[in-house]
Amino acid sequence: DGGITQSPKYLFRKEGQNVTLSCEQNLNHDAMYWYRQDPGQGLRLIYYSQIVNDFQKGDIAEGYSVSREKKESFPLTVTSAQKNPTAFYLCATQRLAGGPGANVLTFGAGSRLTVL
């Protein structure tokens, strides 16, 4: 079953704790992204990665960290430095080669983080 798996779907944590959200894909897509969405708002870009072992900050990277050790995986850590971490987090992938469907973003189902 091809696609993007985000886990956990729901996560509750105490303030000050680091949490890691998982994003795994078997689409063989090159690029991977993390977005954050607050209620009633659009998506804001946190981090993105085009290739293994390389990633770039998006618009709201402060308080977050990522790694890209494998093409299939792009975990996001929400650190205690993130002032307001409660949000809906979305992972997306993108095939960069040419041809039909290239460059289109494919999204996972999301992870909802609530910090108590």
Place this chain on the structure above:
Amino acid sequence: DAKTTQPPSMDCAEGRAANLPCNHSTISGNEYVYWYRQIHSQGPQYIIHGLKNNETNEMASLIITEDRKSSTLILPHATLRDTAVYYCIVNRDSWGKFQFGAGTQVVVTP
């Protein structure tokens, strides 16, 4: 990257066509127009994209004006399942970052 302007909300009757406008007056020659939609609490779903020609697929049609400063997404026969937030995005690079605005909340009513 060019910015887009969309109405915050619109209603549509079930079975009728839904026409969703998007303004992108500062679009560059190599920027594509993409449309996505997001059903509540799900990940966004790709709908369609185009550069300057009108495009159609099984989900929708995309009409881009000749000057490329605006576009319209057409859902030909809206159903209740089309209730969602619709995002219009212009993307500069061949792979570039997708910047999502607030979108248009479309509510399809029986």
